[in-house]
Amino acid sequence: MHLVHRLSIGEEILEIFGAKLGDWLLILPALALDSPCWVKLVDSKEVVALTPPPWQRKELPLIHLPAGLLELLGATVGRSEISLAWQEGLRPPEGRRLLLSSVATSSSSSSSYREAALKSFFHVPRTLRLGEVFSVPLHGLSEPLRAIEVAQNPMESRVFPDFEAMEEEEVYQIAPHLGFHEGSAVDPLHGFAFCQLFSFKVEMVEGASESRHGNQSFQINQSAEIILKGSCNARGVPYISSHLFCESPPPILPSLRQPMERLLGILAPVVRSWQLHGCQEAAPSVLSIGPRGCGKRILWHSVCERLGLHLLEVNCSELAGGAGAEARVQELTQDASKLSPCVLCFRRLHALSKAGPSTSPAATLLQHRRVEESLNAALQAVRSRSAHPLVLLAGSCEDLEEIGGPLRQVFRLEMELPRPSEAHRLAVISRFFSATGRDGHSKRHVKDVKDVPNGDGHEAHSLGETMAKLTAGLSYSDVRSVCTEVLMSFPSCALELPAPSDLQDAIEQSVKRLQGGSKVAVTLASKVQWADVGGLQDAKDEIINCITLPLSQGDMFAGQKVRSGVLLFGPPGTGKTLLAKAVATECKVHFLSVKGPELLSMYIGESEKNVRSLFQNARDLAPCVLFFDELDSLAPARGRGSDSGGVMDRVVSQLVTELDTMPATAARRGGVFMVGATNRPDLLDRSLLRPGRLDRMVYLGVASDKRPLLKAISRKFVLASEREGLLECVAEPWWETLSSPKGALMIFEEQCPTNLTGADVSVLCADAYAIAQREHIAQLHELAEGLKVQISSLLLFLDAWEAKPKTSGLVLYGSQQCEAFVLAHHTGTLDRSFRDVSAAVGLLLSQDSAADIAQRASFALAERTLTCPDRLARSCFSMLEALQVRVGQRHFQEALSNLQPSVPMEDLHRYEKLRGEYQNTKA
Numbered sequence: 001m002h003l004v005h006r007l008s009i010g011e012e013i014l015e016i017f018g019a020k021l022g023d024w025l026l027i028l029p030a031l032a033l034d035s036p037c038w039v040k041l042v043d044s045k046e047v048v049a050l051t052p053p054p055w056q057r058k059e060l061p062l063i064h065l066p067a068g069l070l071e072l073l074g075a076t077v078g079r080s081e082i083s084l085a086w087q088e089g090l091r092p093p094e095g096r097r098l099l100l101s102s103v104a105t106s107s108s109s110s111s112s113y114r115e116a117a118l119k120s121f122f123h124v125p126r127t128l129r130l131g132e133v134f135s136v137p138l139h140g141l142s143e144p145l146r147a148i149e150v151a152q153n154p155m156e157s158r159v160f161p162d163f164e165a166m167e168e169e170e171v172y173q174i175a176p177h178l179g180f181h182e183g184s185a186v187d188p189l190h191g192f193a194f195c196q197l198f199s200f201k202v203e204m205v206e207g208a209s210e211s212r213h214g215n216q217s218f219q220i221n222q223s224a225e226i227i228l229k230g231s232c233n234a235r236g237v238p239y240i241s242s243h244l245f246c247e248s249p250p251p252i253l254p255s256l257r258q259p260m261e262r263l264l265g266i267l268a269p270v271v272r273s274w275q276l277h278g279c280q281e282a283a284p285s286v287l288s289i290g291p292r293g294c295g296k297r298i299l300w301h302s303v304c305e306r307l308g309l310h311l312l313e314v315n316c317s318e319l320a321g322g323a324g325a326e327a328r329v330q331e332l333t334q335d336a337s338k339l340s341p342c343v344l345c346f347r348r349l350h351a352l353s354k355a356g357p358s359t360s361p362a363a364t365l366l367q368h369r370r371v372e373e374s375l376n377a378a379l380q381a382v383r384s385r386s387a388h389p390l391v392l393l394a395g396s397c398e399d400l401e402e403i404g405g406p407l408r409q410v411f412r413l414e415m416e417l418p419r420p421s422e423a424h425r426l427a428v429i430s431r432f433f434s435a436t437g438r439d440g441h442s443k444r445h446v447k448d449v450k451d452v453p454n455g456d457g458h459e460a461h462s463l464g465e466t467m468a469k470l471t472a473g474l475s476y477s478d479v480r481s482v483c484t485e486v487l488m489s490f491p492s493c494a495l496e497l498p499a500p501s502d503l504q505d506a507i508e509q510s511v512k513r514l515q516g517g518s519k520v521a522v523t524l525a526s527k528v529q530w531a532d533v534g535g536l537q538d539a540k541d542e543i544i545n546c547i548t549l550p551l552s553q554g555d556m557f558a559g560q561k562v563r564s565g566v567l568l569f570g571p572p573g574t575g576k577t578l579l580a581k582a583v584a585t586e587c588k589v590h591f592l593s594v595k596g597p598e599l600l601s602m603y604i605g606e607s608e609k610n611v612r613s614l615f616q617n618a619r620d621l622a623p624c625v626l627f628f629d630e631l632d633s634l635a636p637a638r639g640r641g642s643d644s645g646g647v648m649d650r651v652v653s654q655l656v657t658e659l660d661t662m663p664a665t666a667a668r669r670g671g672v673f674m675v676g677a678t679n680r681p682d683l684l685d686r687s688l689l690r691p692g693r694l695d696r697m698v699y700l701g702v703a704s705d706k707r708p709l710l711k712a713i714s715r716k717f718v719l720a721s722e723r724e725g726l727l728e729c730v731a732e733p734w735w736e737t738l739s740s741p742k743g744a745l746m747i748f749e750e751q752c753p754t755n756l757t758g759a760d761v762s763v764l765c766a767d768a769y770a771i772a773q774r775e776h777i778a779q780l781h782e783l784a785e786g787l788k789v790q791i792s793s794l795l796l797f798l799d800a801w802e803a804k805p806k807t808s809g810l811v812l813y814g815s816q817q818c819e820a821f822v823l824a825h826h827t828g829t830l831d832r833s834f835r836d837v838s839a840a841v842g843l844l845l846s847q848d849s850a851a852d853i854a855q856r857a858s859f860a861l862a863e864r865t866l867t868c869p870d871r872l873a874r875s876c877f878s879m880l881e882a883l884q885v886r887v888g889q890r891h892f893q894e895a896l897s898n899l900q901p902s903v904p905m906e907d908l909h910r911y912e913k914l915r916g917e918y919q920n921t922k923a
C-alpha cells in the first residue's frame with residue numbers, strides 16, 4: 001500500500017514503541033498539543049535512518065516527516081521536538097471525490113505535465129487532508145519530507161491526549177520506502193533527483209462515509225474522482241531531493257567529501273546557534289567555483305540535507321538580461337525567508353555577466369552592482385525581521401574571473417571544487433554500473449587494452465579502471481555521458497564484453513566528442529614510441545634526464561626541485577612534436593597538446609583565460625606533459641606593442657605566472673612538465689627562458705646520417721631486396737645488408753641531399769611506399785586476370801585475411817579463408833611459391849559457395865588440425881605474405897629523384913647560428 005506521506009524513522013524509535021507493521025503512530029508537536037497527527041507504519045524493514053546533524057551525533061534519534069505534515073504540525077526543521085505514540089485499529093475514511101487547485105510556481109510549465117504528474121501520483125492510494133498542500137515530482141512518487149528532532153524518550157517526557165477523545169485529528173499514513181520507480185529521475189551516478197515539482201492544494205474532499213475521527217483526512221484510492229480546478233496562492237512544498245524519495249541522502253561524490261565537511265563545519269554552528277537563540281550573527285555566504293559538472297549543485301543539496309535546511313535554487317541564466325533582475329532577487333529572498341531555515345543558492349552566477357552581446361563592460365558592471373545592492377538590502381531586511389528567519393546565501397560559478405567584482409564581494413568565502421581524480425572517477429563509474437543493474441560490469445576484465453596511461457606504470461585491468469583512466473580530466477557529468485554512451489554502444493554487453501579495442505575506441509570517441517568544444521587537444525594516450533623517433537639521441541638523453549626520470553622514479557626525486565620545462569627548437573620538421581609525444585608515451589602520462597595561436601582570442605581577457613584553464617586542465621590531469629607547439633606565436637617578446645590592446649603582453653605574463661607555479665605543483669601532484677617547441681627562439685620573450693622556467697634548450701637539427709631516420713620511419717614496411725627482378729623479403733633493411741663501401745646505401749646516401757629533415761625523410765618513405773603499392777596493385781590486376789576473377793573479390797579476400805588475427809593457427813582455422821587454404825594445402829595446391837599462392841587464391845575464389853568450401857574444408861581440417869595445426873597455419877601465413885606490398889631500393893631511389901628538401905641550405909645555416917646562441921645542453 002502506498003500512501004501520500006511516507007515516514008522515515010530510526011529503528012531505535014520503533015523499539016521504544018514496540019511498534020509493528022500495520023500499527024498507527026501519533027505524532028504530536030511538543031509545543032502544540034492541540035494539533036496531533038496520525039501516521040501508520042507500513043513496513044519497518046524499509047525504514048531508513050538518516051545521519052543526524054553533526055552537533056547531535058549519538059544524542060537524539062531523527063525522524064523524517066513529510067513537509068506537508070510538518071506544516072500541519074506547525075513544526076520547524078531542527079527546532080521542534082515531537083512526541084510519538086501508537087495505537088492499533090485506526091483507519092482514515094475513503095474519499096470519493098477530490099477537488100484540487102494547483103499552487104502557482106515560478107517556473108512556467110505546461111499544464112499537460114502537471115496533469116501527467118498528478119495522474120501518476122494517484123496511481124496508488126494516497127491519504128490527504130482537507131486544506132493540505134502536497135507536492136508531486138514530474139516523475140510522480142511522493143512529496144518532500146523534512147527532518148525534525150524527536151525527544152529521546154517521548155513516552156516519558158510528554159503527556160498524550162486520550163485516543164478516544166481525539167475525534168477531530170488528522171490521520172496520516174506512513175508508507176513504505178518505495179524504492180525507485182521506473183521513470184524515476186534519480187541519477188545513477190550521484191543518486192540525486194533534479195526534477196520539477198508541482199504543488200496542489202486539497203480544496204474539498206467528499207467522503208464515502210463519515211470518519212470516526214472526524215472528516216478531515218481521507219484515503220484516496222484509484223477509483224476516486226479527482227478534479228483539478230484553477231490555481232491558488234498557497235505556498236508550495238520545498239524541494240529536497242532525497243526527501244522526495246524517502247531515502248537517506250546518497251553517499252556524497254568522492255571529490256566533494258572534503259568541501260562538504262568544510263561547509264558543514266562552517267554552517268552547522270550558525271544553524272545551531274540560530275536554533276538555540278533564534279538569531280544569526282555572521283551568516284557566511286559561500287561561493288563554490290568549479291568546472292561544469294563537477295558537483296557544485298550536488299554539494300549544496302548534500303549540505304542542506306545533512307543540516308535539515310531548505311534549498312531554494314535560482315538559475316542566474318533566467319535572471320540575466322532581464323530588466324527586473326533586482327526586483328526578482330528581492331522576491332526570491334522573501335521566498336527564502338518563508339522557507340526558513342533555507343539556503344538561497346544562485347547557480348551559474350557567471351550568466352549574469354553574459355547578459356547579451358551588445359552589453360558593454362560598463363553596463364554589465366552596473367548591473368552587477370545593482371544586483372549586489374538589492375541582494376544585500378534584501379538579506380538585511382530579512383535578517384532584521386522579528387521572526388528571525390535564517391537565510392544563508394550561496395552561489396556557484398565556473399570561473400571567478402567571469403563574475404564581476406561587486407558580485408564577488410557579496411560572498412565572504414570562496415571554495416574551489418576540484419575535478420574528480422582517477423580514483424574518484426572509478427568510484428562513481430562503479431556506482432553507475434551498479435545503479436543501472438550491471439553490477440559486475442565495472443569489474444569485468446579487459447586485459448588487452450593497451451596504451452592507457454597510468455602514473456604507476458601498471459595497465460588497466462577492468463572496464464571500470466579502463467574507463468576511469470580514459471576519462472581523465474572530465475567532470476562527473478561528462479563521465480556519466482561516457483558511461484551511458486558506452487552502454488548504449490554495446491547493448492549486449494550485459495552478457496559479454498565487446499572486444500577491448502572496440503571498447504577503447506568507443507570510450508575515446510565519446511571522450512573526444514565531449515572535448516569537442518575545448519581549445520586544447522588532449523591526447524589521452526599518445527601512441528608514439530621512442531622507436532618511432534629516428535636519431536635525435538642527444539635530445540632524447542636530455543629529455544630523459546629532465547622529465548622522464550623524475551616522472552618514472554618519482555620517489556628518488558622527492559623533495560627535490562625538479563625541472564619543469566624544456567624548449568625544443570630547430571628547423572621545421574625535425575621531430576619536435578614527435579619527440580614530445582614519445583616522452584608522454586614512454587612515461588605513461590597524459591599528453592596535452594596545444595598550438596600557440598589556438599589559445600588566442602579576439603575577445604578581451606579571453607586569451608589569458610584560455611592559458612589559465614589550460615594549466616588548470618594540466619594540473620587536473622597530472623602527471624602529464626603539456627606541449628606548446630609554435631610557442632613563439634603565443635609568447636613573443638613583450639613591449640613591442642605589435643597588438644593594439646597589449647593582449648600578447650598579458651598572455652606572456654599569464655604564461656610566466658603559470659610556469660612559476662609549476663614546480664610546487666609538480667612536487668605535490670605528481671608533475672606537470674612543459675615542453676615548448678619553436679622554430680624561432682630569438683622571437684620568444686626572454687623571461688620564459690629564465691632559469692626555473694623553460695631553461696633547458698634542446699636543438700633538434702638535421703643529421704647527416706639518415707639511416708636511423710629511415711629505419712624508424714619505415715619500421716612497419718615490408719622491406720625487400722631485389723633479386724632477378726623479384727622482390728624478396730629480408731630480415732634487415734636493404735641499406736643495412738648492402739652497406740659495404742660501394743654498396744647500395746652509400747650510393748643512396750650520396751644521392752640524399754644533406755639538408756633533408758625528418759619530415760622530408762618521412763615524405764620520401766611515404767612516396768617509396770606509394771610507388772611500391774602502385775606496382776603491387778598492377779600485379780594484383782594481373783593475378784586477377786589470370787584467375788579470371790574480379791579484382792574487387794581478390795582485394796576483399798586480402799582485406800579479410802589482413803583483418804584476421806595472425807598469431808594463432810587455431811583462431812585462423814575458424815575463418816573461411818583459412819579453411820579454404822587448408823583445403824588448398826590438403827589438395828596439394830598450396831606451396832611456397834608465388835605461383836602456387838595464386839592457384840590457392842584462385843581455388844578459393846572460383847568456388848561457387850562459401851558454405852561448400854567450409855564444408856569441404858572441415859573434412860580436411862578433421863584430418864589435418866589434429867596432426868600439425870600450427871605448422872599448417874604458419875605455412876598459410878607465409879604464403880599470404882607474398883601478397884603484401886614490398887618496398888625495395890628502387891622505390892626509394894625513384895622517390896628520392898622527385899624530392900625537394902623543405903629547408904633550403906641557407907636557412908639551415910641560419911638555424912645553426914641560432915643553435916650556437918641558444919643551446920645550453922651538450923651538442
Ligand SMILES: Nc1ncnc2c1ncn2[C@@H]1O[C@H](COP(=O)(O)OP(=O)(O)OP(=O)(O)O)[C@@H](O)[C@H]1O
Pocket residue numbers: 532533534535536571572573574575576577578579629630677678679709712713757758759760762
Ligand atoms: N627524428 C624523426 N624520426 C622519425 N620521424 C620524424 C623525425 N623527425 C620528423 N619526423 C617525421 O616528420 C613529421 C613532422 O615532424 P614534427 O611535426 O615532429 O616536426 P616539428 O619539428 O614539430 O615541425 P614544426 O616545427 O614545423 O612544428 C613527423 O610526423 C614524422 O613523421
